[in-house]
Amino acid sequence: MADHSLRLGVNIDHVATVRNARGGAYPCPIRAAQLAEQVGADGITAHLREDRRHITDADIEGLMSALKVPLNFEMAATQEMQDIALRHKPHAVCIVPEKREERTTEGGLDVIQEEDRLKRFIAPLREAGCRVSMFVAADQQQIEATQRIGADVIELHTGAYCDYHADGDVAAREQELVSLKNMARFAYDLGLEVHAGHGLSYDTVHSIAALKEIKELNIGHFLVGEAIFRGLGPAIQEMRRLMNAAREV
Ligand code: PXP
Numbered sequence: 001m002a003d004h005s006l007r008l009g010v011n012i013d014h015v016a017t018v019r020n021a022r023g024g025a026y027p028c029p030i031r032a033a034q035l036a037e038q039v040g041a042d043g044i045t046a047h048l049r050e051d052r053r054h055i056t057d058a059d060i061e062g063l064m065s066a067l068k069v070p071l072n073f074e075m076a077a078t079q080e081m082q083d084i085a086l087r088h089k090p091h092a093v094c095i096v097p098e099k100r101e102e103r104t105t106e107g108g109l110d111v112i113q114e115e116d117r118l119k120r121f122i123a124p125l126r127e128a129g130c131r132v133s134m135f136v137a138a139d140q141q142q143i144e145a146t147q148r149i150g151a152d153v154i155e156l157h158t159g160a161y162c163d164y165h166a167d168g169d170v171a172a173r174e175q176e177l178v179s180l181k182n183m184a185r186f187a188y189d190l191g192l193e194v195h196a197g198h199g200l201s202y203d204t205v206h207s208i209a210a211l212k213e214i215k216e217l218n219i220g221h222f223l224v225g226e227a228i229f230r231g232l233g234p235a236i237q238e239m240r241r242l243m244n245a246a247r248e249v
Helices: 013-022 029-038 057-066 079-088 115-127 140-148 158-167 170-190 205-207 219-228 232-248
Strands: 007-011 041-046 071-075 092-095 131-136 151-156 193-198 214-218
Touching: 007 193, 007 219, 007 232, 013 041, 013 205, 013 219, 029 041, 029 232, 041 057, 057 079, 057 151, 071 079, 071 131, 079 092, 079 115, 092 115, 092 151, 115 131, 115 140, 131 140, 131 193, 151 170, 158 170, 170 193, 205 214, 205 232, 219 232
Parallel strands: 007 041, 007 214, 041 071, 071 092, 092 131, 131 151, 151 193, 193 214
Antiparallel strands: none
16 A cells, blocks of 8 residues: 655754854754654754855754754755765755746746756765755646656645735635645656645645645744744644644545
């Protein structure tokens, strides 16, 4: 029988955003990651941006040595980031757009535009044992290109779905949900592992978590925000509860 369990990856970038606002060491994203691990996160996600606006090189090093759960290392497709990933060999590498020209109008990575370069770019990462994922919009052609370049995983961009929800545009939100549903199925049938994330909150997670082809959700900003009100551990536990509830129906 197919395995339809759903993993929660907790993105700790914005713990580092708060830390960096004062330029010191507090609050420590590694401590947050360890707490997330203790309350049931299946993985930790961190995005080392080219401008180091939140996570730093030292954070990645610290996460690699402190974590028991897998690290999902988000990065742009640059030589500098590839060198860092090959040095640490995290469990997973998720390629994300950072510059406008790298992204589609929907906000995901434009894999088609850079197909040959991305194919060459991810090969050494896969040879090093990293599971490589592409952060793409719910777009069939981008998913086909992701499969052609040899990636293991697609992460579906849920940002548009969450934005429509926030704007109260129910028709657009439901249409986007249909696209996410169809494309999760399409990618799954192609043999890709399907993840999703960006902008998810307690209000939006149910419909996405209910899509059985999705194996992992990566959630960060909302959880760090909610930690202000109820603490990080309880914030994560509530997300986990909602994800489980969505799978039970
Ligand atoms: N997935 C990917 C690929 C991301 O780049 C991010 C961060 O932008 C997330 C998930 C988590 O998004 P958020 O912090 O909005 O929950």
